[in-house]
Amino acid sequence: MKVEKMTCTIGAEVSGVSLGEASRSTALADEIKGLLLQHKVLFFRDQDITRAEHVAFARHFGELEDHPVVGSDPEHPGLVQIYRNDKSDNFENSFHTDGQWREKPPMGCVLRCIESPPVGGDTIWVNMAEAYRNLPEDIKAKIENLKVKCSIEHSFGASMPEEKRHALAKANPMVEHPVVRTHPETGEKILYACGFATHFANYHTPDNVRYGQDKTPGASMLLNYLTSQAAIPEYQVRFRWKPHSVAMWDNRCTQHYAVQDYWPAPRKMDRAAIMGDRPF
Numbered sequence: 001m002k003v004e005k006m007t008c009t010i011g012a013e014v015s016g017v018s019l020g021e022a023s024r025s026t027a028l029a030d031e032i033k034g035l036l037l038q039h040k041v042l043f044f045r046d047q048d049i050t051r052a053e054h055v056a057f058a059r060h061f062g063e064l065e066d067h068p069v070v071g072s073d074p075e076h077p078g079l080v081q082i083y084r085n086d087k088s089d090n091f092e093n094s095f096h097t098d099g100q101w102r103e104k105p106p107m108g109c110v111l112r113c114i115e116s117p118p119v120g121g122d123t124i125w126v127n128m129a130e131a132y133r134n135l136p137e138d139i140k141a142k143i144e145n146l147k148v149k150c151s152i153e154h155s156f157g158a159s160m161p162e163e164k165r166h167a168l169a170k171a172n173p174m175v176e177h178p179v180v181r182t183h184p185e186t187g188e189k190i191l192y193a194c195g196f197a198t199h200f201a202n203y204h205t206p207d208n209v210r211y212g213q214d215k216t217p218g219a220s221m222l223l224n225y226l227t228s229q230a231a232i233p234e235y236q237v238r239f240r241w242k243p244h245s246v247a248m249w250d251n252r253c254t255q256h257y258a259v260q261d262y263w264p265a266p267r268k269m270d271r272a273a274i275m276g277d278r279p280f
């Protein structure tokens, strides 16, 4: 296996390995997991594997989960089909960590390109441990014990008819997560606020709020500041897709953004999301 770093902070391209073979080898999968913890997102080219191999590879790392809004391959449950051929049905062009609206968001994902547009459609990943490390110390102190409320309703649900949106919210109630989470395997502290966060759950303390305007817009200005950190290029890597390219990311310490600059060309991706633990 050859491993080449793609930036100073995040991402490595791994060559000389077949994920089909890795789908049948625990030793190989363990080696890849070690690289993932080190680089946070791994890229593999020319992985002409079957959907069953894609699923089997991802299953080395945990159970897979379907998505409440985006459908899965009927023959391969857990393999979510992010198939875009219309500008109106995109949800991925916002910095986010997958499933932050779940109590236990996925620990990682394996995304394989089925069809790429001739130009555009790149994905950007961000190292959110680096984003946390670089925050000013006074901000770190302020957010140390803060919690955010996260919901699927105001993102995936927003364009739905009201009844359908309410049903989505009922089936996926709002959850609360720490703004600074700790990586369960590396111990790194991670800035864990993204577009799925609606507001802080516990901002309104005497230290933070003397008058109404300290809370509104004070709290939302802080939340906007935190979520905007993912847009800093020094924390990012950008990947150009080709058919059979694969990206695997550690969803606990990264965010990503699929750039929507390719329409009307289609873009088709199969994604296996691996179940994770409750953030702490």
Ligand code: SIN
Binding pocket: 082, 092, 098, 111, 122, 123, 256, 257, 258, 269, 271
């Ligand atoms: C995602 O947001 O999980 C998918 C990213 C992509 O399609 O590039």
